[in-house]
Amino acid sequence: MQHSDEQPTRDQLLAMAFADGELEGEERRAFELRLISEPELAGEVRDVRALAILARQVAPPEPQDAEWDRLERDLLQRLLKRGGFTLFSVAALISLVLIVLAAFEVTTFREVLLPTCTLCWIVGALALLVATLRWRSRTLPHDPYVDVTR
Incomplete structure (x- = not known):
C-alpha cells in the first residue's frame, strides 16, 4: 500500500x-x-x-456500548429479562401439559392450570416489554442515528 x-x-x-x-x-x-x-x-x-x-x-468504545454494559449489570434489568423468559418458559410448559391433558380428556387440573398459564404469559410478556422499554429509554440518548433523516 x-x-x-x-x-x-x-x-x-x-x-x-x-x-x-x-x-x-x-x-x-x-x-x-x-x-x-x-x-x-x-x-x-x-x-x-x-x-x-x-x-x-x-477505536474507543461507543457511548451506547458503555450503557449496554451498565444495563447488563443492572439488577432490575436482569430480573425483568430473566423473569420474563422464565415465565414464558413456564407458560409454554403448562400449555404442553394442558394439551396432553386435553388429548387424554382429563379435566381435573384444567381449572388451576389454565389461569396459571394465562397469568404466566401475561406477566412474562409485561416483564419483557418493561425490560425492552427500559433498555431503549436508557440507550436512546446515545443512538447515533436519532437525528438521521431520509
Whole structure:
C-alpha cells in the first residue's frame, strides 16, 4: 500500500470498495478476476482489510456500548429479562401439559392450570416489554442515528 499524500488511484479505491463489500454484480466479478491475475492488487485488498481490523481494535468504545454494559449489570434489568423468559418458559410448559391433558380428556387440573398459564404469559410478556422499554429509554440518548433523516 502506498503511503503518501497523493490521491488514491482507481485501483486503490476499487480495493477499498471491494474490502467494504460495496462492489456488486459485474463490477465485483471483474474485480475478482483481476485479483487472481494481479498479486499487487490482491496485496492492496489485504492491506485495506488489515487496516480496517486495526482501526476497529484501536477505536474507543461507543457511548451506547458503555450503557449496554451498565444495563447488563443492572439488577432490575436482569430480573425483568430473566423473569420474563422464565415465565414464558413456564407458560409454554403448562400449555404442553394442558394439551396432553386435553388429548387424554382429563379435566381435573384444567381449572388451576389454565389461569396459571394465562397469568404466566401475561406477566412474562409485561416483564419483557418493561425490560425492552427500559433498555431503549436508557440507550436512546446515545443512538447515533436519532437525528438521521431520509
